[in-house]
Amino acid sequence: MHTVSLHSAGMSLDACIKCNICTSYCPVSQVTERFPGPKYAAPQSERFREIGQPRSPDASVDYCSGCRVCNEVCPTGVRIAEINARARAQMVAEQGLSLRNRLLGRNELLGKAGSLAPRLANFLLHNRLARRLAAALFGVAEQAPLPRWHTEKFTRWLARTDMHRLRSDRKVVYFHGCATQHYEPFVGMATVLVLEHLGYEVIVPRQNCCGLPLLSNGEFGAAERYHRRNVERLTTYIEVGYPILGSSTSCTLTLKEEAPELLDLEGDAGVRALKLATWDIFEWLRERQEQGDLPTDLHRLNDEGKPFTLPYHAPCQLRAHRIGKPALDILAQIPELELRESHARCCGIAGTYGYKVEKYQIAMDVGAELFGFVAAQYAGLEASSSFACTACDSETCRWQLEHGTGLPSRHPIEILAAAYGLYDLQARRPRGGN
Amino acid sequence: MLDLLVIGAGLTGLFAAYAAARAGLRVRVIAKGMGATHWHAGTIDLLGYLPGEQKPVADWVEAVPELPAAHPYRNLGVDAIRTAMVEFQRLVAGAGLPYESAAAGPWFAGVAGGSGEQDGRNSMLISPVGAPRPVYLAPAAQQPANLADTRPMVIVGLTGMPDFYPTLIAENLCRQGHRARGATVPLDKLTARRDNSPLQLARLFDEPAAQARLAEMVADVAAGERVGLPAVLGLHRHARTCAHLQEATGARAFFEIPTLPPSVPGLRLDTALRESLAGQGVRVETGMEACGFGTDGRRIEWVESETGSRPLRHSARNFLLATGGILGGGIHGDRCGRVREVVFDLPLTAPQARSQWLRPLFLDSRGHPVFQCGVAVDARCQPLDESGAPVYDNLWAAGAVLAHTDPIRERSREGIAIATGYAAAAAVARDVSPPPAADN
Missing domain, CATH: 3.50.50.60 (FAD/NAD(P)-binding domain)
Incomplete structure (x- = not known):
């Protein structure tokens, strides 16, 4: 049972001094009354949650998006988002899970199924009739930005280009995540190209979903099976000292912290080793930069002599790592790049949250702060025919950003790969064939 | 580095x-x-x-040398x-949130008891329960709460807003010899929400329609007095809310009284x-x-x-x-x-x-x-x-x-x-x- 209140998050609730700073910053309770705010949903309601009681005392916790802004701003260190995630798991244990949430939690399965026949899958999913049906039957919001399957999976690209891949004594392990595998293989390509440019051989072992969608939807049992399998598959590399790098910041957060903590696996030696070996890609690159190992052959992104304006949003999932905003430190080295740092709290989508029909509008209302920021960066600039985009480290946030702003969005690693001249930022493919 | x-x-x-x-x-x-x-x-x-003193400090410039040496x-x-x-004043003025000595604010100039000398003068403003509190610098919206101003006050609450009690505040002010009464305006005419923290209300009063409506309602309950309101008058468009209220309440001054956290003036x-x-x-x-x-x-x-x-x-x-x-x-x-x-x-x-x-x-x-x-x-x-x-x-x-x-x-x-x-x-x-x- 995962809802015992003697875990570290439960213990932390005694540190709550009811100051309401979390409520001040909660992006969800600002836009909807359905969620009364972190203080009420977590430390206050938690005192009324007991193992074995017939019903959870506060069902509104289901409206917590899990963005973790509350944890970030809490001055006394209460693990509010974790308390909420556990409370949701308790509700799922009591009341069962809808088919929709069961599906949304299994994006690995969905990704695999669609990748069997990506064009067919895209056709089936991306037409208005299908979206209406999905909304009516399953409660998947009609407007929400579902991704498209790519015609070539990331690992297939890797196999196809195997002869071009760098072999080196310096090796890193790449955890690509489901979105890179099925929908955005170009993020994986950009990552591999940058790592090879630094002189590292990239090992991509078999891996499965990090389990975060399951954790967010309260399916802790299934998430534990995923996590244990990942630990098993990555242990041999960790033992020889290879770092585990990920470009999906929510996956790396799950490997580091979410899974070990929520699943009460912190005492497990393998889980702990993975936690300590995992790096977000830019966190690791910043370490290289500080050691003076980062190549400096960075080129400007447009050749018109005009600065390239890049609104950058550090997603909640990245901020939850508590590593700062390493992409800003690295991208700042690119000539004529005008980085604009977003201070918006959240894009709204929060993984699978914004895909739910009852939460779609909440997600869009939360995102308005970010969409407004992006629009403001281009206000007053003359319309340019050259390529413009936003940057963000998390896939669902990028899809939400594109949905909310109408501009394409890129992973910062794609920006960096482009600045090294390895990657076409607009077409999203490696330069020079492949 | x-x-x-x-x-x-x-x-x-x-x-x-x-x-x-x-x-x-x-x-x-x-x-x-x-x-x-x-x-x-x-x-x-x-x-x-000062340590051990019951009487508030009138001028900190004079009081500082009386503090313990350490x-x-x-x-x-x-x-x-x-x-x-x-x-500090330069910074906040540059950010559009000017702070002035509460003893020298524009609202207080010319009022009996006011003084042009402002170097280290404290002023007594009003606490969330109507007690006096000695303050040196205050943002524009709090300066007119100065208790040296002897004109009568009406403290206006919002029904449904927790932890702000206009009658209690007014009674406490009367007990100190000030002229004050409490009044309330209905919040449900402005919002359907029921969980109205000070911050949520401040966000509401960032919206022009709510600003105008509040100004009308406040004008209705005020009978020529200075108007005290909870400190919720806008977060990002605070100055505009104040301008609206200023227009609606005419020559009468209005002011904010701080609330329990989350404190909007602090934010x-x-x-x-x-x-x-x-x-x-x-x-x-x-x-x-x-x-x-x-x-x-x-x-x-x-x-x-x-x-x-x-x-x-x-x-x-x-x-x-x-x-x-x-x-x-x-x-x-x-x-x-x-x-x-x-x-x-x-x-x-x-x-x-x-x-x-x-x-x-x-x-x-x-x-x-x-x-x-x-x-x-x-x-x-x-x-x-x-x-x-x-x-x-x-x-x-x-x-x-x-x-x-x-x-x-x-x-x-x-x-x-x-x-x-x-x-x-x-x-x-x-x-x-x-x-x-x-x-x-």
């Missing part, structure tokens, strides 16, 4: 970071969470009471405090500070709890903060401790009675037995020893060891973490934050780039 790493993002840390950045230093701020500014009334209380204000001197206040101040820092290119990283440090002799080389995995190392030439006191989390007392400074484990002037933490009476006029403990510093704001020498050559401390002051009883919290934060930043700046030595 950073010139200065500031630990803590309350008023002390943010203002010190701003001052250091203005002096040309490369600065970054890391903090465990959002700072205690969100709990402040949004006024700058500099020195409200007090941080005595350490700095009146001129340094004044300089810091002027710099406005926090926003002004953060925006000014962003304008200086200073990054503020939240969610970073300092958990360790490394030294080389008497120099601190780095501070580590906790992350989801391995600790993150922050190297800098200088470090400013602005983590706050017991409330802010810079000082921690455990169940065994041990009291420690959480980042560098600096020597504290603290009772080390739990039985000595508190006096038996909750409202003892002498205060409680545990809330008076802190880090002793020299005139340059460098923490001292038991022998009176700096503990580290490149460590500085400011704000509520300091010893020999009791900000709760003195009503000096914001004044200490601004004055010592500024002094520490200035000392670091002198250290990093000393003024060119004279040739002869």
